[in-house]
Amino acid sequence: AQSVTQLDSQVxxxxxxxxxxxxxxxxxxxxxxxxxxxxxxxxxxxxxxxxSGSTLVKGINGFEAEFNKSQTSFHLxxxxxxxxxxxxxxxxxxxxxxxxxxxxxxxxxxxRA
Amino acid sequence: NAGxxxxxxxxxxxxxxxMTLQCAQDMNHNxxxxxxxxxxxxxxxxxxxxSEGTTDKGEVPNGYNVSRLNKREFSLRLESxxxxxxxxxxxxxxxxxxxxxxxFGQGTRLTVV
Numbered sequence: 513a514q515s516v517t518q519l520d521s522q523v524x525x526x527x528x529x530x531x532x533x534x535x536x537x538x539x540x541x542x543x544x545x546x547x548x549x550x551x552x553x554x555x556x557x558x559x560x561x562x563x564s565g566s567t568l569v570k571g572i573n574g575f576e577a578e579f580n581k582s583q584t585s586f587h588l589x590x591x592x593x594x595x596x597x598x599x600x601x602x603x604x605x606x607x608x609x610x611x612x613x614x615x616x617x618x619x620x621x622x623x624r625a
Numbered sequence: 626n627a628g629x630x631x632x633x634x635x636x637x638x639x640x641x642x643x644m645t646l647q648c649a650q651d652m653n654h655n656x657x658x659x660x661x662x663x664x665x666x667x668x669x670x671x672x673x674x675x676s677e678g679t680t681d682k683g684e685v686p687n688g689y690n691v692s693r694l695n696k697r698e699f700s701l702r703l704e705s706x707x708x709x710x711x712x713x714x715x716x717x718x719x720x721x722x723x724x725x726x727x728x729f730g731q732g733t734r735l736t737v738v
Contacts, residue, residue, distance in 0.1 A: 521665065546726070555629075555715060555729035556668075602667060604727075611656055611675040612683060613719070613727055617667040 514539035514607045518616035525593055526624055533588040533619045535603030545586040546604040547577055550618075556602065562586060573597070598623045627651050631716050631730035638706045638737045646701040646733050648716030656719045657699035658727065659683075659691060661712040668715065674699055706737045 519534040537543060544563050548556040560571025567579040577588045586603060603616040632647045650657065655676045660668040660683075670683030672691040680691050688710060690702045699718075703710060713734050717727040 518667075548727075555731045556717075556727075557729070558726045561726065611673060611681075612670060613658060613673075613717070614670065614684075615660070615668040617665060 514543060514605050514610070514612075514614055516603050516605050516614055516616035518603050518619050520619050521617065522620045522622070524622045524624065527595055528592050530589065530591050531593050531597075531621060533601050533603075533621070535586045535588065535616060537584050537586065537603075537605045539584075539605065539607050542608045543605050544608065545577075545579060546606075546613075547571065547575070547586075547588050548602045548604060548615075550600045550602065552599070559588070559601070593621070593623050595623050595625065597621060629716055629718055629728050629730040631714075631733050633733060634731065635734050636736070638703075638735065640707060640737060642706050643702065643704050644706065645703075646714055646716075646735075647698070648700065648730060649698045650716075650718040650728070651697065652718065652720075652728065653696070654718035654728070655696070655721050657693065658717040658719075659689075659699070659701045660715045660717065661685065661710075662715060662732075663712050671701065671714075706735075708737045711735060711737045 517536045525531045546561045547559040550556045562579045570576045600618045606613045629650045658673045659671040674680045674693040677696045713732045716730040719725045719727045
């Protein structure tokens, strides 16, 4: 079985500053990794995903993430945030031999002017 | 294109009452999922259905039952609601459940008093 740990529950950040959200996973087999965003009172939508190939993946809204197999991490970054990036962010993993999509506890990002 | 549709959006139940949460997707996806979202705990998998005719338990199945009625529909039933089941419930679907994006409904906010 796989699991996901998001290392920060809340991240306050000023507008136009960079942000990094940390995610570590564990699995005995190869994995597929995802970042989802949830805006207030809405469902989740996909930001980006890593399936294979280049370890640096780019997503929507200027976000990118880097897969590090040796450190079992998939950290999300954005070089310059906007007020509209205020949301909850979830890291998720699915093992290559399973159908269960597991989520981390979430990181709440609050962007202040 | 409706995507994943959940009904109802809001529900208040008394302890001991039963109800069924409905979920339907129109994307011809094979796999469907039910999650509950609680503050600080992220999304926890209740049940999932890898394909029509199959269902499996997730992390927190106790107190719930599911039915994969056909390829489109996956319902979640609470036989005897408890206050601990107060939560926001999300239904999701994926084309084949492995390495593909999950599409989420807008959620059902359930309160058990």
